[in-house]
Amino acid sequence: MTKAKWIWIGFLGILYAGFWAWYGGNGDPLTEAEGEELLSRMEQMYDLDRDEAPAGSMLRNLADMIPRDDGREFYAVNLETRKQGPEAIAAEEEYTGRVVPLLLARGSHPVFLSEPAGLMLGEYGNEIDRVAVIRYRSLRDLIDMILDPAMTDAREYKYGALEHTEVFITRPTLTFVQVRLMVGLLVLALAWAGLAVIGRLEERKSAGDSAQSVPLLGRDYA
Structure with a gap:
């Protein structure tokens, strides 16, 4: 394997290791x-x-x-009753625009967002307009975000968008939300594509060098 290919693989390896450390979840x-x-x-x-x-x-x-x-990652399940009207919609958009960057800065993010389509059992679901599940890197990150002045400023928009919300915290015993695996597969795809591109560039360079090394007829019989 050529030096350029090793550099590419090393770069992606360092990038993924940095992501793994930042994403955390076991502090x-x-x-x-x-x-x-x-x-x-x-x-x-x-x-x-x-x-x-x-x-x-x-x-x-x-x-x-x-x-x-325990320092580990967890998921916050939000059961929301939303306010109606254009003002509530505008408040929700503003709140989302302010909160998502605060989440991402702490290795946290939404993993699920859904609106009810009907009832299967019970009646409490009639009061729920939306279910949102948020992944938090740790309890430390959650509290740090709550204490962020930007989060304090965003609270008015949350109250302007929601009539009521219930939130409980859970740690899954079974989940198919594998962010590390998805990012790892993406890195592998980038590695394969990059190696293919580097290989083609090296082949073209080698072919060009070979063409330049062939003597011209005019020079041979000069």
Whole structure:
């Protein structure tokens, strides 16, 4: 294999290793001191006391989760009831435009977005307009995003778009959402395509060098 091909493979290998490290999902759990510091910042930012926060509030639920954190990735399942009208649609678009960059900056992203098509069992589904599943790299990343000033500014648009939302956190026992595998397959496809292109360029260069080395008849009989 030529030097150019090794350089191409090495470049893609480093690129994928960097992606793997950034995507994470198996980091260190929050320490007690770190969790306490983050909760105190949330209390100050939202002017709330965790002991007085209402049941079901984000501050109360996160305070319960921190001692059980394992540092791993998880999925937040959002059950949303949306507001109607052009103002709500505009607020939703603005909120999405602000939040998605905050997610991606922390190795997090939406993995599923769907609207109900009917009921199979029960009646609670009648109150749900949309289901959204978001992958978070860690609990640390989730809280860091909540504390981001840009997220604080985006809250008004979330309230302008949603009538009500319920969110619970889960770790899948079975999933076919394999982002690392999909990116790895993409890198392999790029590697194959790049090697093919490099090979053709090298063949053309070799053919050109061979043509230039053939002596001209005029020169042979000069």
